[in-house]
Amino acid sequence: MTALMPRLFGDFTDWLESDRPLLPGHVIRLEDSLTDQEYRIRAELPGMDPDKDIQVSVDGAVLSIHAERRYEEQVKGRSEFRYGMLQRAVRLPGNADADNIKASYDKGILEVVVPLRSAEAAGRQIPIAGS
Template identity: 45%
Template sequence: MADLMKWFDTRRSPVELIERLFEGDTAASGIRVEESVEGNTLVVRAELPGIDPEKDVSVAIVEGALEIKAERREKTEQKDKNSYRSEFRYGSFVRRLALPDGVDQGDITATYKDGVLEVRTPVPETAQKPAARKIEIQRS
């Protein structure tokens, strides 16, 4: 019930509530990503603006998935004692993305530039799959 109540926080606008509802896990994780394949390399770009990658970002392989963890720390400046409003998101964020079978963990690299974390890994060549074959159904 407590999870349901966070959707009805009266400080949020109706538009923001609808956006959060339809964004699902992406909004909950706080890390937006894009995935592409360039040649034989899987490229994952994660949007992490304003985060120090050396202190606040962790990239790991967990159970065959790429796990990106980040933490954004809140710095509060309150100029007026009677009011304060912030729409920034602070806290810990985690995003897990499935990796292709056979990825060699030693070949994965990560770089950070201009608020974007980029993770690259060669995509292993898949073994030739046997051709499709129709199975006849026998009547009893």
């Protein structure tokens, strides 16, 4: 049994270090910051073409980033690159101005800037109907 354990773990780590595609929905690494004026998200997506490989969308209060790193056929050799779909969803602050979100891509970093409305403009008073 003990002789089997290193072989099992070795096979598993070999699979992790192989050039097999990513599992569906692999998570994108990101960092974010929040000020009174904006919510800024920076996502690490090196080696991608923002016109073909990256999509940024907003649905309600959720900003989604979808990307795909395509597998390039190799003749022989070793590759530690990971390929496949990557995605990440982030809940936006309540006062996010979803109509004016801007995104840019430079040197492998996708940056999304979400402007924030002032506290007064973020919500609205709901009238209460009487009986």
